[in-house]
Amino acid sequence: MAAMTEKRDNILDSALTLFAERGFDATTIPMIAKDANVGAGTIYRYFENKEVLVNTLFQYYVQVFTELLKKDFPEHHSIREQFHHLFQRMIRFTDEQEHALYFIKTHNAAYFLDDASREAFTDLWTILRDFLDEGKAENEIRDLPTLALIAIIFGGFLELHQLIRAGELERTEALMQGVENTCWDAVRHHP
Numbered sequence: 001m002a003a004m005t006e007k008r009d010n011i012l013d014s015a016l017t018l019f020a021e022r023g024f025d026a027t028t029i030p031m032i033a034k035d036a037n038v039g040a041g042t043i044y045r046y047f048e049n050k051e052v053l054v055n056t057l058f059q060y061y062v063q064v065f066t067e068l069l070k071k072d073f074p075e076h077h078s079i080r081e082q083f084h085h086l087f088q089r090m091i092r093f094t095d096e097q098e099h100a101l102y103f104i105k106t107h108n109a110a111y112f113l114d115d116a117s118r119e120a121f122t123d124l125w126t127i128l129r130d131f132l133d134e135g136k137a138e139n140e141i142r143d144l145p146t147l148a149l150i151a152i153i154f155g156g157f158l159e160l161h162q163l164i165r166a167g168e169l170e171r172t173e174a175l176m177q178g179v180e181n182t183c184w185d186a187v188r189h190h191p
Contacts, residue, residue, distance in 0.1 A: 008046050010036040020099035051112045061100040062120040065093050069127050079140035087180045149187050
C-alpha cells in the first residue's frame with residue numbers, strides 16, 4: 001500500500017513541476033511518467049486522463065493555499081497587519097510548494113478546468129477580493145479595480161520568486177521584507 005501511495009505522490013510531484021514549467025499542453029503523460037520513474041500505464045491507474053490529473057493537482061493546491069491564507073487570519077487587526085499575514089503566507093506557500101503558486105497563477109483560467117476547480121479558485125480569489133475591498137472601504141487601499149491590485153501583488157511576488165529560483169537574486173529576510181513593503185506601498189491608499 002505504501003508503494004502505491006508513493007507512486008501516486010511521485011506522479012503528482014512530477015506533474016506539478018512539469019505543468020508549472022512547461023504548461024498543460026506541452027506536458028505529456030509519457031513525460032510525467034519518465035520524470036516520476038513509473039510507466040505511463042501506472043498514471044492511468046490513478047488518473048483517467050491528463051485533464052483529471054491536472055484538475056486533481058489544481059484543486060489540491062488551491063485548497064492548501066486557501067487554508068493557509070485563512071489560518072489564523074488577523075480579522076480584527078489593521079489592514080496593514082492583514083496584508084502582512086497574506087504576504088507571509090504567500091512566502092510560506094512557495095517555500096513549502098515551490099511550483100504550486102506559479103502553477104495556480106498560470107492555469108487558473110485554463111480551458112481544461114472543471115467546475116470543482118473553478119469553484120475552488122473562486123473561493124481562493126474571494127479571500128483576496130474581500131480583503132482588498134474591505135481595505136478600499138476603509139480608505140486604506142487604493143481605489144483601483146480589485147483585479148488590478150491582485151495583479152500588482154501577485155505579479156511582483158511571482159516575478160521575485162522566479163528570479164530567486166533562477167539564482168539571479170539571493171533570498172534574504174531583508175529582501176523579502178523590502179518586497180513586502182514595496183507591494184504594500186503599491187496598493188495602499190496615499191492621502
